[in-house]
Amino acid sequence: xxxxxxxxxxxxxxxxxxxxxxxxxxxxxxxxxxxxxxxxxxxxxxxxxxxxxxxxxxxxxxxxxxxxxxxxxxxxxxxxxxxxxxxxxxxxxxxxxxxxxxxxxxxxxxxxxxxxxxxxxxxxxxxxxxxxxxxxxxxxxxxxxxxxxxxxxxxxxxxxxxxxxxxxxxxxxxxxxxxxxxxxxxxxxxxxxxxxxxxxxxxxxxxxxxxxxxxxxxxxxxxxxxxxxxxxxxxxxxxxxxxxxxxxxxxxxxxxxxxxxxxxxxxxxxxxxxxxxxxxxxxxxxxxxxxxxxxxxxxxxxxxxxxxxxxxxxxxxxxxxxxxxxxxxxxxxxxxxxxxxxxxxxxxxxxxxxxxxxxxxxxxxxxxxxxxxxxxxxxxxxxxxxxxxxxxxxxxxxxxxxxxxxxxxxxxxxxxxxxxxxxxxxxxxxxxxxxxxxxxxxxxxxxxxxxxxxxxxxxxx
Numbered sequence: 001x002x003x004x005x006x007x008x009x010x011x012x013x014x015x016x017x018x019x020x021x022x023x024x025x026x027x028x029x030x031x032x033x034x035x036x037x038x039x040x041x042x043x044x045x046x047x048x049x050x051x052x053x054x055x056x057x058x059x060x061x062x063x064x065x066x067x068x069x070x071x072x073x074x075x076x077x078x079x080x081x082x083x084x085x086x087x088x089x090x091x092x093x094x095x096x097x098x099x100x101x102x103x104x105x106x107x108x109x110x111x112x113x114x115x116x117x118x119x120x121x122x123x124x125x126x127x128x129x130x131x132x133x134x135x136x137x138x139x140x141x142x143x144x145x146x147x148x149x150x151x152x153x154x155x156x157x158x159x160x161x162x163x164x165x166x167x168x169x170x171x172x173x174x175x176x177x178x179x180x181x182x183x184x185x186x187x188x189x190x191x192x193x194x195x196x197x198x199x200x201x202x203x204x205x206x207x208x209x210x211x212x213x214x215x216x217x218x219x220x221x222x223x224x225x226x227x228x229x230x231x232x233x234x235x236x237x238x239x240x241x242x243x244x245x246x247x248x249x250x251x252x253x254x255x256x257x258x259x260x261x262x263x264x265x266x267x268x269x270x271x272x273x274x275x276x277x278x279x280x281x282x283x284x285x286x287x288x289x290x291x292x293x294x295x296x297x298x299x300x301x302x303x304x305x306x307x308x309x310x311x312x313x314x315x316x317x318x319x320x321x322x323x324x325x326x327x328x329x330x331x332x333x334x335x336x337x338x339x340x341x342x343x344x345x346x347x348x349x350x351x352x353x354x355x356x357x358x359x360x361x362x363x364x365x366x367x368x369x370x371x372x373x374x375x376x377x378x379x380x381x382x383x384x385x386x387x388x389x390x391x392x393x394x395x396x397x398x399x400x401x402x403x404x405x406x407x408x409x410x411x412x413x414x415x416x417x418x419x420x421x422x423x424x425x426x427x428x429x430x431x432x433x434x435x436x437x438x439x440x441x442x443x444x445x446x447x448x449x450x451x452x453x454x455x456x457x458x459x460x461x
Contacts, residue, residue, distance in 0.1 A: 005310030012187065012314035037100065037250060041257040046185035048248045049265045049272075051326045053188065053319055058276040059141045060382025063292035065280025067379055068222030070212070073280065075228045077273035079236030084266025087239050092249050092258045094400050099250035106330075107246040107392070108338040114399040115407040117343065122414040123392055124338035127243045128331060129418075132364070133385035135327040136372035139165070140293070140381060142320050143372070145313060148297035158372055165324040166365035181326075184318035188272075191315040195304065196275045202303040203282035212285055227431040234390060234437045241392035243330045293378050331364040332357045380429060387425070387433035391417030394444040402448070409447035416443045 039047065065073040098110055107127060112120035142165070143158025150157075204211075215221065219228060239245055252258040283295035290298055300312050336357050340346050348356065375381055394417075395410040417440030424432040 002306040002310075004306050005313070008307065008310030009314050009317065012317065015183065038253045039248070039251045039257070040253055041260050043182050044248060044252050044257050044261040045264050047181035048245070048261050049268050050181045050185040050188060050319065051244050051248070051323050052242075052265070052269055053272040053323075057273065057323075057382070058191075058279070058316070058319065059144065059293070059296055059378045060137060061273055061276030062280040062283065062296050063379040064222075064382065065277045066284050066290075066295050067280075067292050068216060068219060069228070070217040070219040070222070070281070072219035072222070072225075072228040073277045074274065075232040076235055077270045077277065079232045079234070080239065080273060081236070081266050081270040083236035083239040084262055084269055087245065088259050088262025088266065091240060091396070091400065092262050093255040095246060095249040096252055096255050096258050104250060105247075105337050106333060107241065107243050107396075108334070109342070110246075110399065111395060111410070112342065114405050115395070115410045119395065119407060119410045119414070120338060121343050122411055122418075123395065124334050124343070126388055126392055126414060126418050127241075127338075128334050130238075130385055130388040131243060131327050131331050131334070132368045132371060133381055133388070135324060135331065135365070135368035136375065137378060137381040137385055138320050138324040138327065139369050139372040140376060140378055142317075142324075144293050144378070145297050145316055145320075148294060148301060149313065154293075155373055155376070158376075159369060161320075162365065162369035162372065165321060166328065166362055166369075184321060187311075187318040188315050190311050191319075192271055192275055194308065195300065195312045195315070196278060198308070199282055199299050199303050200278065203286050203299075208285040209281050212281070216284065223430045227434060230431070230434040230437075235386060235433060237393045237437070238386050238389035240396055241389045243334065244326050247326070247330060247333075293376075327368075328361050328365050329357075331368070332360040335360050335364065383430060384425065384432075387421050387436060388418060390433050390437045391421065391440045393437070394441045398444060398448065404448075406444070406448035409444040412447055413440045413444035416440065 061073060061076060064076075095110070098104060098113075102109065102113060104110060104113075106124070108120040108124040111123040139162040140158050142161030143154045143156075146152065146157035146161055147154035209217075219225075248261070249258055252261070279296050279299060283290060283299055287295065287298060287302075296316070297313070300309055304312055336353060340356070341348060341353070372381070391414055394413050399405045399410070417436045420439045421432045421436035424435055
């Protein structure tokens with residue numbers, strides 16, 4: 001790390017702060033949570049993608065690939081591409097219309113209006129767990145990067161980076177988030193367009209990947225083949241229940257802008273996630289004894305020249321900040337809006353709600369920071385964060401597309417799916433999402449069918 005690299009990284013942080021916090025005096029609750037529902041097409045694309053592709057996603061996927069998934073890890077980018085397109089075509093317009101009609105802020109708003117208050121609480125709880133794990137992943141990734149740069153203890157740098165992101169999100173809210181997302185999206189493109197080709201070239205390209213052991217490339221020692229097949233079919237479905245995707249849908253200026261962001265974002269998400277897989281493959285080739293947490297900054301430090309190294313690290317920081325601040329806002333909004341205001345029926349003025357939201361950003365941030373320090377594995381955090389989100393998918397799908405959404409089916413689908421993941425993760429963490437998703441769908445289908453039969457019997461009588 002040269003002085004030139006440090007100057008580039010310092011300039012990036014200064015620009016981010018100036019862009020994001022330039023208008024904090026005019027922030028209202030609607031602006032703080034959903035940017036006034038007026039986000040334009042390019043800003044929506046940049047914000048959606050830069051939030052989705054956090055450095056935690058890149059680190060987590062690179063670490064998963066490096067740890068044994070091999071080429072099978074490409075199932076994950078393909079799955080997310082598929083579900084970005086599904087979300088854009090079938091769900092995003094409905095979510096936007098619902099949000100505008102009901103002045104909704106969160107996914108649990110939809111769950112309550114479609115089912116009941118207890119379904120809202122169940123869905124909000126699952127959202128909170130999933131987002132907390134994702135946020136912990138961003139904090140840990142930040143700590144790993146800074147530790148690689150300056151040689152400090154990664155636990156201390158994780159704590160320091162987490163506190164920095166918490167402070168930033170507390171002040172600016174959604175408007176600052178989207179403004180900086182556009183800037184950070186442009187910085188992130190450097191990773192894809194310049195850094196990946198250079199790392200590939202210096203690592204030996206396709207020849208280096210072909211030389212890796214066949215059992216590693218097939219992922220034989222990471223998980224059974226059915227797990228990666230299930231990842232292809234189910235894992236990307238977490239997009240449908242992702243609270244930050246719903247937040248972006250509510251914040252869009254129109255359905256057309258939202259579709260554009262989802263379709264274009266899906267292609268770019270596939271490319272960025274595939275980049276993470278490639279980093280894992282190249283690291284396995286040139287540094288097989290490295291720690292899974294640290295392979296991405298290790299690749300950059302050993303293969304990128306001065307200047308470009310600084311830009312690449314700035315790109316990782318951009319991915320981290322754009323995801324971290326959104327997740328902090330989502331967690332705060334879930335607690336204030338879904339649990340306190342709606343779940344407990346407490347009335348607050350917009351001004352008091354805004355103050356409470358900012359206070360809770362600090363509280364939930366510290367909780368996620370604690371999770372990051374305790375688990376301290378990018379691979380485990382990445383897998384667990386996605387796993388919990390999938391259990392909400394049946395309630396969302398049937399809520400929009402069933403003629404008679406069933407309240408009992410939705411509640412027990414969420415509860416049983418989440419309980420299944422909690423139990424299975426204790427002994428099979430990699431594939432816990434598979435039985436969780438299957439149980440969630442089966443419970444909904446069985447209970448809804450029984451309820452429909454009861455209704456038909458009553459109608460006949």
